[in-house]
Amino acid sequence: MPESRAPIELHGVSLAELQTLIDERRLPPVDKWDPTHCGHSGMRIARDGTWYHEGSPIGRSAMVRLFSTVLRREPDGTHVLVTPVEKLEIEVESTAFRATEMQSEGEGPARKIAFKLDSGDLVIAGPDHPLVIEATDHGPSPRLAVRHGLQAELSRPLYYELAEIALAEGSEPAGVWSDGTFFALDPDGAAQ
Known part of the structure; x- marks a missing residue:
């Protein structure tokens, strides 16, 4: 039976509303x-x-x-x-999903970042959905844990958006906060 649910749209709703839509799915x-x-x-x-x-x-x-x-x-x-x-x-071949869009609300430790996947799903980065940078044969690969061991690779433009946030906030090591967790944006960094 084909999937009848439409993909969740990222833009035009708050992250609190997005979380409700994610929870209802x-x-x-x-x-x-x-x-x-x-x-x-x-x-x-x-x-x-x-x-x-x-x-x-x-x-x-x-x-x-x-x-x-x-x-x-x-x-x-x-x-x-x-x-x-x-x-x-x-x-x-790489990861099950690709993160194609993102929306960020808040600043520093109060920030939350939602990602839209090519599957139509949404994921908010945080302790249950960590961001990691994995070393691969194709170079560093920014990835987001989705569910059941599956990951989404972030598109290059999204990685650059995260880097801009990290540079603007001046964290050391360079990284971003989402849902109360800090994620370093280099392969040697670790979530805090």
Whole structure:
């Protein structure tokens, strides 16, 4: 059944209203399902976020949103699509999601930063959704924890927006606050 919920829009609402919309969104409890592994789904999420099935791009965004709700990352680092009765592997070239927009409210430790993902979901960075900079073969990769071990890679413009905030606030090390947690913006930094 295709995903019938429209993506949550980031702009034009306060972060408090966004949090309410996030809390009202009911996602399948994929962390509680543990069916037998059934094989490979024939699906792949490319580095740019395009979802493929058997080599062809999936053109319907509602289908991609639906599949994204049953996606999780296993402890061994593999990604799977899971239902109560089956578990199918899916290849993920970089991260499951990309953060494409952001909205910031407040300053310093009172700041909250919301990110819109290419799946249509919203995530507010904080203790449950930390920002990290991971070293990869393609250079430093700014990432946001989403759910069930899944991450969203921040687009380069979003990373630059975060860097501008960090420079304006003059924190040492350079970083940003969101939802009461400080996130350093370099690979050697740590959340406080």
